[in-house]
Amino acid sequence: MELKLVRMEIPEGTNIILGQTHFIKTAEDLYEAVVCTVPQAKFGVAFTEASGPCLIRTEGNDQSLIDTCVKNLQALGAGHVFCILIKDAYPINILNAVKNCPEVCRIFCATANPLKVIVASTEEGRGVVGVIDGSPPKGVETAEDKAQRKEFLRKIGYKL
Secondary structure, eight states, X not given: OEEEEEEOOOOTTEEEEEEEEOSTTHHHHHHHHHHHHOTTOXXXXXXXXXXXXXXXXXXXXXXXXXXXXXXXXXXHOOSSEEEEEEESSOHHHHHHHHHTSTTEEEEEEEEXXXXXXXXXXXXXXXXXXXXXXXXXXXXOOOHHXXXXXXXXXXXXXXXX
């Protein structure tokens, strides 16, 4: 077995959701999950089949985001993986809808941070082992940091 790190491309102003899934209707179901939850979002979806024709299936309403999802999945080279790139919305807005898709097995991450994926390769194929999402902790929040966090969440409308 060989381990490899693969950097995901995340265009400025977008977030990525990377996960594992298992069925050909994934691309359409994830499209519906996004558009029915945040209709104004710009997004791309791509999904890698792991049997049959082993194609990368795509959907979305922003061709550049679809194309970047495809590039990310080509770089991973693993089957049964999906990539969603979303703009004008946040993962928190659509994550539950994505998790509720019957064919979604797991979510590896939902982030706008720099992202590397750990991929294992064998003679049978490749699979995602895990992700490295962003930077390590630099400390513990102070009372001032906590006040700033609470103020920020209210400013952006996530808390009263």
